[in-house]
Amino acid sequence: MKTLERERLRLSRKKRIKMKVQKQKNRHRLTVFRSTKHIYAQIVDDNEGKTLVSSSSLSKGFKEQMKAGGNLKAAALVGSLIGEQAAAQGIKEVYCDRNGFHYSGRIKALADAVREKGIKF
Numbered sequence: 001m002k003t004l005e006r007e008r009l010r011l012s013r014k015k016r017i018k019m020k021v022q023k024q025k026n027r028h029r030l031t032v033f034r035s036t037k038h039i040y041a042q043i044v045d046d047n048e049g050k051t052l053v054s055s056s057s058l059s060k061g062f063k064e065q066m067k068a069g070g071n072l073k074a075a076a077l078v079g080s081l082i083g084e085q086a087a088a089q090g091i092k093e094v095y096c097d098r099n100g101f102h103y104s105g106r107i108k109a110l111a112d113a114v115r116e117k118g119i120k121f
Contacts, residue, residue, distance in 0.1 A: 014100030028052060030082075030114065030121075031097040034106050038069040041082045041110060043094055052089060055082040072109045079110035083117025093120045 025047065033040045042054035055078050056062065057069025062081065066074055086094070094114075101107050115121065 010100040012100075017097065017100065028091055028094045029097050030094040030111075030119075031099060032101070032107055032110055033099050034070075034075075034101060036070055039075050039078050039106055039110065041078055041114075043082065043086055043091060052091065053082055053085040055085065070106075072106060075106035075109040076113040079113025080117060082110075083114040083119050086114070086119055087117055091119065096121055 029044045029046055031042055031044060038057040040054075040056040040058075043052045044050070045052055057066075057074050057078055059078075059081070062069070062074070062077060066077055068074055096111055098107050103111075111121065
């Protein structure tokens with residue numbers, strides 16, 4: 001499958017998911033983006049349009065613990081970092097916006113690490 005076709009399919013999945021999750025206005029959104037080298041996650045309050053918590057494989061806390069940012073261990077570490085920050089802010093429940101990426105591999109590792117910190121999906 002060509003790269004452009006793969007990206008087009010991801011964006012159509014993203015649009016379809018976005019329509020479903022717009023109904024969940026009472027919860028914050030955990031949005032995840034992955035590239036080949038890094039992974040990014042942030043918790044957003046859509047009602048106010050503000051980012052409450054963010055973490056990535058480029059953040060300071062991550063760089064102290066790991067070098068590579070594009071593997072499963074890195075995704076799990078980013079998930080645990082964002083889970084700790086969310087718990088400190090008092091966030092107990094979010095919904096996962098996976099941005100059209102398949103729920104497997106790094107996305108699943110990040111989500112599982114967030115769940116381990118006590119955040120409900």
